Amino acid sequence: MRFHRILRYLSDAPLRRRVTAATNKVEAFNGFSKWIGFGNGGVITDNDPVEQEKTVKFNALLTNAVIFHNALDIAEAVRQLQEEGHVIDPEDLAHISPYLTEHIGRFGEYSTHELGLEPEAYDPHLDVDFSPLREQGLTTAGLGRAA
Template sequence: MRVVISLKQKTAPAHVIVQRLTNSSPSDRLTKAFTNLGRIIKTEYILRYLTDKDLRQTVQRQLNKGEYRHKLPRWIFFADQGEFTTGDYEEIMNKASSLSFVSNAILYWNTIKINDVVEQLRQQGEDIDDKTLSHISLLPYKHVLPNGTYFIEDEGKG
């Protein structure tokens, strides 16, 4: 209770409490109490998961979204079969940042295009509610050409 009150009243910052729990021995009463509380919460969740079909479906839907989200960078990152082949940290971070940038650009483009379609349908009198829109994924990527298309102008032509 003292830990909870300290956190609520902001007399002890959370990082100090976590640091104390991390640095204390496993036999410390407070550490044992938090460990057991965590086990109780986890057990309660597992029992809810096993008995609640709606929860299982929600969790599965979120897992599927996460997996689908990871497919986009794998689709884009075709070179070297999607592996970083160099051990240079700076180059790996550069490639990872670029991959994240391109993935986010595709998601942004998809968002704009889907919004354009929805607005066009609404202007035509279609009733599209937000609940329906919540089921639309921004993750489609089959329209993306991972190798790109390059247009090169011939210098000889005017």
């Protein structure tokens, strides 16, 4: 059965593109998560399994919080461009990654005075028509370029 799957993979270019795109997304996430968890060179030095689990879960929480923040920033940039009259191509948006790091000061000083402030309600809607991508089968998994 395993040999059959390998032959299917080798003979099916769209399947290879989907697998490559999915693999690239996972690797990008893992690289981003590793970049976020830079302390001790990314090595968990505690021998206590409970502390190890805390470290892994904290890194996952922090990684997802930064991804969410980046997604909010991207959505705000899209809205601003639309307000300025620009037409947003959904295929361009499909290629934008939330794994942005240039704006993060990992070694800076941080303030916690804003922790008690309640954020404004988040509007997840973007006025972009993604239906052409769906109709072409160009979902996020299908946008990989490698064959």
